[in-house]
Amino acid sequence: MAEKSGNAFDFKLFRRLIGYTNPYKFIFYFVCFSAILLSAFSVLRPYLLQQAIDKTIIPKDNELLVFFISSMLGVLLLEVISQFLFIYFANLLGQEVIRDIRIKLFKHMLGFKKQYYDKSAVGRLVTRAVSDIETIASIFSQGLFMIISDLLKMVVILGYMLYQSWQLTLLVLIVLPFVLYATRVFQKKMKIAFEEVRTQVSNLNSFVQERITGMKIVQLFTREETEYATFKEINEKHKKGWIKTVWYNSIFFPIAEMSSSIAIGLIVWFGGLKAAQGDVITLGVVIAFIELSQMLFRPLRQIADKFNSLQMGMVAANRVFAILDIDSKIENKGDILLENVKGKITFDNVRFSYIEDEEILKGVSFTVNAGETVAIVGATGAGKSTIINLLNRFYEIDSGVISVDDVDIESIDLKSLRNHIAVVLQDVFLFADTILNNITLNNPDIPEEKVHQVAKEIGIHDFINSLPNGYHYNVKERGAMLSSGQRQLISFLRAYVTNPGILVLDEATSSIDSYSEELIQDATNKITRGRTSIVIAHRLATIRNADKIIVMDQGKIVEQGSHNELLEITNGYYKNLYEVQFTDVME
Known part of the structure; x- marks a missing residue:
């Protein structure tokens, strides 16, 4: 199990994960470029709004007002297009990466010693290969690039604010450290909380998978009430894990919202007095600063939210890489290829x-x-x-x-x-597939005609043909539609057809x-x-x-x-x- 840590971020793990983007460098760089574009657009709209107020509304220049409104619409359209490209390609990159990781993980698991599976819960491995890997995608779609985009926006916004008025910027910066500190604490707590969540998800998946598979035994020995009570206990732990994340969210976001409101109040109070006195701070600058401060604090809240996704993805990546790092393979150092085996x-x-x-x-x-x-x-x-x-x-x-x-x-x-x-x-395993595919295991070198011929040789061709759709009869999960004897006959044919x-x-x-x-x-x-x-x-x-x-x-x-x-x-x-x-x- 992954070791719990209070460290907010594991850069070694992150570098390893980013290595999987190497085959998709074009997409990676394009997403980064889109993030830069979005940060530039973030100050254009407040700037145009400021100019519209100071140069057209107060002087009552209608023609210039139309120009600024048209410009704002153009910027908004470009921002929407950039946002679309950014989100689409960030998600595309995430899906490409998790596809490669899932393929690598499954191939790695195919080579494990049987001893590894003797000791490992199937439900937990399924969680790693399916839901944990899917969670990794959120690092790219909702985490990493969103955070980069938000940070770039914050840098550009702060730079522009300083350029417009260092006094109003200072008022905003007085509140900012409190939000940054709260964000830092929030990130550390959420990392621990999400590790607990992933552990409980694995336990829940493992329990449900095993009980559903063994439902016949549960019902045969009338263990329904016992298993139900155990499930309630595990589910309660799962709920408590999630409640802890909800608790941290319910504390952090009101703090961030309150800080944003305080900053706006200070801007209106100080900026309004200066504008009324005819200072260099105009009404347009005050209005722009109100919007800019909102845009500055909003990314902070979003970063915290996106950091949740990033943390969940990192925790999931840590668990997946833990399996990829397991050295449980039979050493295949042999280079002799058997031909014409006599069988001694x-x-x-x-x-x-x-x-x-x-x-x-x-x-x-x-x-x-x-x-x-x-x-x-x-x-x-x-x-x-x-x-x-x-x-x-x-x-x-x-x-x-x-x-x-x-x-x-x-x-x-x-x-x-x-x-x-x-x-x-003795315990025949059949896949939820046709009888033919369970015999050939989708080996293209074994045609259906050969299967028919071999089945006739050992006397089970008539038995198979008596089933609905014959060789194309779907036996369902673990061959549930067949008796134990019928499953055994299929396994005989599966063995014999390979000669x-x-x-x-x-x-x-x-x-x-x-x-x-x-x-x-x-x-x-x-x-x-x-x-x-x-x-x-x-x-x-x-x-x-x-x-x-x-x-x-x-x-x-x-x-x-x-x-x-x-x-x-x-x-x-x-x-x-x-x-x-x-x-x-x-x-």
Whole structure:
């Protein structure tokens, strides 16, 4: 989580963010030029108003009055055009920048180790990638350039005021320090407040995302009231975070407004006396100063308001950059590209731990010969699925060597390695898309005709065609429109259509109906034929025909052999496990 700080502004973070505008220098400079134009126009209208009063209204020169009114209309039109260009291109720049940052962030997240996602809340990551990045755009659209424009206006206005009357300017400057001090305090307080707001937004998003995803569990265990109470508590914290920002706003803006009114009162009092005495201060100068003082204090109020947007954007940028700075990638130093994979797999004294000093695999060694079907069995937590994760390099091993076709997988290009290994998981994930796109994952090298052909080969073509729109049936989020067995069949086809050299089935036949299991068993026999396959299963009846069965317990291999060989071991782990399952089936 971003560290809270009372510093009003983080220039190091700001410089890093501005670096993303480099590809759009023309737009950046154009916006800056528009800001300069707006600052110049800011004094033209008061100047023309002053001239109109002193040179046309008092002397009653109607023709010259028409000239000044026309000039004021022309300046106003140019100011409107400049304001339009300024706002449009400032927003355009902001959108260009956040598009690039969002693309970079998503690409960065695609390469994270699986371990990172094991420890990170999905809702919080979604907040970073969507709403936080959108907030960064406000730095450009409502923050940075607006502040620059307002500051330029203030400098030009003060310069012009000094030129017209140092006495009236001094009266305005007497009030100005109080507003500047209030603005400074306001900025510091708002930075801390907005950090708290972003934290509470992340917590709220994370909670809502998880509960909506797990709504079935919430309702199944009648936890609606408990979750509702927890949500109210989180929402209350979210509200309090925002109320703090409202509190600071409600204090600052009345102070700024009161200061502006005091300055106008002083100008009317002093300037009016001088104008009545026929001093160099004319009625036109007094009227111009009233407008100029308003224009001077208004940017101060706007700067504070825009600084809110800037602070929120900076806080959001800090959180996004914190993810971009995370080094959680699997090192892809391999340069070997696999071709014509035979499928020999070797684990040589492999040790691995998810948490330091808590080993999951304790010196595991085994070999799967090319074309063999090897089953891995054991109790929950024995390390079966970990072997699959390590083979795909989702995690880095602590020691030992894993090789494919006698090549260390760390020497193989990561993409090339995973392209030749297909995995069918127990918990099938389907995207809210068509069946076809869930099978091909939008790979242009897999035409629909090939999908149809492969589906016929493994016997699930008729099942898919029986659905509305067939292969173009939208399965909705996480495949909610399909049963668990149907989702499993889709995952089989997704794995098989890539024609992998190595196939992994991780608990692929658990928790499904008998009809689907029959289809899956038939599909399994077809897609594993002549292909190196690793099958992880609790149901031992499904792996009796495996060439070799590896039995694991507490991170170690305790037995290896064929089904019949393992049954001959007296008091063997596999024999006991098989007899228990066989007895359960008979009963």
